[in-house]
Structure formats: C-alpha cells, structure tokens
Amino acid sequence: AQTVTQSQPEMSVQEAETVTLSCTYDTSESDYYLFWYKQPPSRQMILVIRQEAYKQQNATENRFSVNFQKAAKSFSLKISDSQLGDAAMYFCAYRSGGSRLTFGEGTQLTVNP
C-alpha cells in the first residue's frame, strides 16, 4: 500500500520569510499525482497545489511552489513571503490509478509576526 510521510509535525516561520514543508511517499507506480492541501482553523480543506508525476517541471502557484524529486520520492512545499493567513495544517496527498487519495499526517505551520 502507498504511504505518505510528513516528518515535521510542527513548523514555524517569521512573516515574510520562506519555509519548506517536507513530504515523502512510498510507491511502486510510475504514474501518479501529488497534492498539497491547507486546512486553516476553519477546518475547510483547500487545495494549494498539484503535480503530475510525469511532468519534470515543478508546479508553482503564486507564492507556493514544490520541489518534486521523483527518484527520491520527495514532494516538498515551499511557501515564499509567508503571510499570517498561511498559518494552517498542511497535508500532502498521493493518488495513483482510481480516485482514492492517501494523506500524510499533516504539518502544523505557525507564522510569527
């Protein structure tokens, strides 16, 4: 079974600084998809960014970007120019074939003013 590991239960960053959240996954598949979701205190899950494994180029969405290392099975999220509104729980998720997502345990991000 595929597993997703987020090794940092908690991270903190100063406002306007950059932070990187780690995610590794275990799979024997070659074709799959990776996602980062944000869950703020409201608990609404918000899709932040997605990456298709067949694409070598790292995905970018405004201040959010990923570092996708397929051989290392690593999918880290970089948040640039951190804002107070970025404070949330961040979940890494994996999907291959079918439509089921496998989620990591999450990283709680604190943004300090």
Added chain:
Amino acid sequence: DGGITQSPKYLFRKEGQNVTLSCEQNLNHDAMYWYRQDPGQGLRLIYYSQIVNDFQKGDIAEGYSVSREKKESFPLTVTSAQKNPTAFYLCASSSLWGGLHEQYFGPGTRLTVT
C-alpha cells in the same frame, strides 16, 4: 455558486442512536468521498462512490453506511455499531475526467456523541 455543502456544521447525538450526515454538491462531479478526521491526525477514507448506485468501502468503513441515489448527494450514516463516532467528518467530490481528479471539500461536520 458551485460547491459542496455539508449540514449541519455541529451535530450532537446520544450513544446508541444512528445519525445521518448530509453532503450535496453542484459541481457535476462523478465521484464523492467521506473522510474522518480525529484531532491532530490526517484524513482517513470511510467510503467513496464513483457512480450513482455504487460505492466502495474505504479504510475505516466499519460502523458506517452510505447511499448514492443521486449524483449530487452522498449521505453518510453513522450507526450505533461505530465504537468511537465522535470526530470531524469531511465530504469531498471530484471529476473523473482528465488525470488529476482533484478532490474538493465541503466545510465539514463536527459530530459529538455522548
């Protein structure tokens, strides 16, 4: 506005009672999902459905039941057989076209059973 609605936001029940959580979507998505989230933990899949009148068990289906009579609706019943039903429940939906099948989530229902 297109989206996913879950009602109610907070739900309280006595132990031994069945309770049904509502999930509706107007995104014309084929697939719908139910997840459970416990404090400080990730999401665990309870049930999912990719087509009307069909659904599959997820990782923690015991004590739960679902139906999918309409494309837009995927209600979850938490039965008295569920040993620890107090949790936050999230519903999601996704298109099955293209490759990404991005899942979009509702606001969630917090269920407390005493």
